[in-house]
Amino acid sequence: MISRLVPTPAAAVADVPDGATVMIGGFGEAGSPIELIHALIDQGARELVVVNNNTGNGRVGLAALIAAGRVRKMICSFPRSTTPTQFPELYRRGAIELELVPQGTLAERIRAGGAGIPAFYTPTSVGTPLAAGKEEREFDGRRYVLERALTADFALVKAERADRYGNLVYNKSARNFGPIMCTAARVAIAQVRDFVEDDGLDPEAIVTPGIFVQRVVPVDAPAYESRLIAAGASYP
Amino acid sequence: MSAPTGLSRKQMAWRAAQDVFDGAYVNLGIGIPELCAAFVPEGREVVYHTENGVLGFGPAPPPGAEDPELINAGKKPITVKPGAAFFHHADSFAMIRGGHLDIAILGAMQVAGNGDLANWSAGGDAVPAVGGAMDLVAGVRRVLVITEHQTREGEPKLVARCTLPLTGVGVVQRVYTNLGVFDVAGDGFVLVERAPGVTVEAIRAATGAALHVHGEPPEVRAPAT
Numbered sequence: 442m443i444s445r446l447v448p449t450p451a452a453a454v455a456d457v458p459d460g461a462t463v464m465i466g467g468f469g470e471a472g473s474p475i476e477l478i479h480a481l482i483d484q485g486a487r488e489l490v491v492v493n494n495n496t497g498n499g500r501v502g503l504a505a506l507i508a509a510g511r512v513r514k515m516i517c518s519f520p521r522s523t524t525p526t527q528f529p530e531l532y533r534r535g536a537i538e539l540e541l542v543p544q545g546t547l548a549e550r551i552r553a554g555g556a557g558i559p560a561f562y563t564p565t566s567v568g569t570p571l572a573a574g575k576e577e578r579e580f581d582g583r584r585y586v587l588e589r590a591l592t593a594d595f596a597l598v599k600a601e602r603a604d605r606y607g608n609l610v611y612n613k614s615a616r617n618f619g620p621i622m623c624t625a626a627r628v629a630i631a632q633v634r635d636f637v638e639d640d641g642l643d644p645e646a647i648v649t650p651g652i653f654v655q656r657v658v659p660v661d662a663p664a665y666e667s668r669l670i671a672a673g674a675s676y677p
Numbered sequence: 678m679s680a681p682t683g684l685s686r687k688q689m690a691w692r693a694a695q696d697v698f699d700g701a702y703v704n705l706g707i708g709i710p711e712l713c714a715a716f717v718p719e720g721r722e723v724v725y726h727t728e729n730g731v732l733g734f735g736p737a738p739p740p741g742a743e744d745p746e747l748i749n750a751g752k753k754p755i756t757v758k759p760g761a762a763f764f765h766h767a768d769s770f771a772m773i774r775g776g777h778l779d780i781a782i783l784g785a786m787q788v789a790g791n792g793d794l795a796n797w798s799a800g801g802d803a804v805p806a807v808g809g810a811m812d813l814v815a816g817v818r819r820v821l822v823i824t825e826h827q828t829r830e831g832e833p834k835l836v837a838r839c840t841l842p843l844t845g846v847g848v849v850q851r852v853y854t855n856l857g858v859f860d861v862a863g864d865g866f867v868l869v870e871r872a873p874g875v876t877v878e879a880i881r882a883a884t885g886a887a888l889h890v891h892g893e894p895p896e897v898r899a900p901a902t
Contacts, residue, residue, distance in 0.1 A: 468729040468766075469752035470745050494766075519808040523752075529804050541805050544728060545770030545812030552767035564815040565774060568846035570798075571807065613763055614730050615746035620765040648765075665745040 445607035445657040446636065450480035453630045453658045457486045457595055460513075464492040464551065464591075464622040465503055466598035470666035472615035474599040474632045475502045477658070479676050481597070482506055488513045492551070492591060494544060494618060496520040496528040498666050500675035507531065509677075514538035516591070518547050524670055543571060546588055548621060553590035555624025555653070560589045596626030599663065600649070603633040604641040607651030616648065623653040632660040683855040683872030688899035689823050691716040692870075693782055693853045696821065697723055704728065704773070704813060706783040707751040709823045713782055724760070726778055728809040730769050733761030750809065773809065774816035781817035783810065785824040785852070787839040790865035790886040792849045794822065795841035807844075814845030826854035826883050833885030835859065835866055856880045858897065862889055870897045 447453045454477060457463065463481070467473030482505060491512050497504025499522075506512060508527035520528055520539060531537040542550065543565050553561055562585035566572045576587040598619040601612040609631055611619055623629040631649075636659040684692070690712035697703055697713065699721040705711050714736070717723050726732050727749040734749065735756040743754035772778055787795040794814055797807045814820050824834050835852060852859045857871040857880055865887025871880060873896045881888045 469748060471729065471748050471752075472746065519806045520804050521806045532804055533802065539804075541807055543807050543811040544766075544809035545774055545816075548766035548770050549774075563774065565812045567815070569811060569843045571811065611763070613744065613747040613757075614727075616763055616765050617730050618766050621767050667745055 444605045445603075445651065445654055446605055447656045447658050450476045450632065450658050450660065451483065453477065453656045454480045454484050454595075454597070457481060457484060459486050460488045461486060461594040462490040462492070462592075464593040464596040464618070464626055466596070466617065466619040466622050467503070468494050468614070468617040470498065471613075472599050472611070472617050472619055473502050473666060474597045475664045475666065476660045477597040477630060477632050478502050478506055482509055482511065482677060487511050490514045490516065492516045492593060492622075494518050494547065496522065497526055498522045499524045499526065499670035501669045502666055502676070504528070505676040507537065510536075512537060514540065516540040516542060516547070518542055518544035541571065548618065550588055550591040551618065551621045551625045554592040555621060558590055560587055562587055591625060593622070593626040594628065596622040596629040598622055598629065598631050600631045600633045602635040602637060602642065603631060603654070603657045604637045604651070605657070606641055607631070607654030607657055608642045608647045609633070609649035609654060610642060610646060611648055620649045623649050628655045629653055630656040630658065632658045632663065634661055634663060683826070683857070683875050684897060684899060685855075685902060687712055687902040688897070689853050689855060691899050691902065692858060692897050693821060693823050694718070696851070697721065697780060701779040702726055702732070702777065704778055704781045704817065706781070708784045710782040710784060711751070726772060727755070728769050728773065730764050730766060731755065731757065731761065732764070732772075733758045770809070770812050773812050776816055776818060778817045780819045780821060781813045782821045782823060783813065785822045785834060786841050787834055787836050788822050788824070788849050788852050788861070789836050789839045790861065791838070791863055792847040792861045793839045794820070794844045794849050795839040796844050798842040800841060810844050814848040819850055820848050822849050822852045824852065824854055826856040833883060836885040837865070837887070856883060857894070865889055867891065868894045870895050872897055
């Protein structure tokens, strides 16, 4: 019988090795799989390459993973937060590497990675510092830069609902990078608020088909960054 | 001589909102552009896009009704209107890069008379952050900019050539500032409308690029907000 169900966040991330590339879903706090990230902090993997739109907020979730010194390199579009984090200081003293990518290029690199496309041409960033050193080509009179696909060893995402096949439905703007990251990772792990026990989800409503999801972890009362930060929380 | 002040931030947003047509799909940048949504003329239906995966969002919810999983690109709580849709990031940027959005209204550090835009990096040792700005200017059909005419230090933001790192090349069509409305002309700017009580000479003195003036540019007729 197929079952993607894993009992705890700790069990779900137990085999993430040092040096792994980990895609982490979320845009700001929306869709951030905080419980999986905290389990990864507890697990202890180091020298990680992390792909996320941002660099976290406060001293919880992704920001806490970075502050704990577990991340060698961030691939992201907007490494800034309205709440103080460790990232700027680590970046300035060269303790963390940053690959800055335009947000749409980041999304398309992940999408391409999951779809078996090794590289693609895009008009985004042509003529800017972020196109420096990249191959350019003209199509129909317009210039484009070549961008490489992104894949990962693991993806950590947050979804609203799942069944035992790994089919996923998301909540509002918490969807963001989740669906494409699931396609681009060898092992995609989804923490879900609601695990549906009996029949599967409605096939017409599924956003991420279960073939893209290897592990499903029920987290029925997930934390939110803004509420943790307001409460003065830090992790661990 | 102190620089003329002209329009308020809300009046700049009001003026830009007059150019948002009925039925338009629009992306508003963080800051003054966000204010435009409140000033689109009655009777025009506009669908707002936010790059983190919502089409058809509405104003902020009342206090206590915020949902941390329903936010805009500025990470502020929003609501959804009838007809709204949620989608993932690759689809969101297919809308942007694929030319499906009609208008993007953005902020700027510098705009050049050839349409070049610089709005993501002030250089120096700040942590660089780009977000979706480069994708928006590369893909949206009409790129409009709202900005103060000068920096806090009194330097012009409308310039002959950008000196800051570019966001896009030749992408801006129109600029709304506290001193007036300006169309990008390739070799400078055309003064379309001027702020009430601000002379053409004062605008020219505050502009770092060639300023073309045809006849008597009318005043911006913004309500007092």
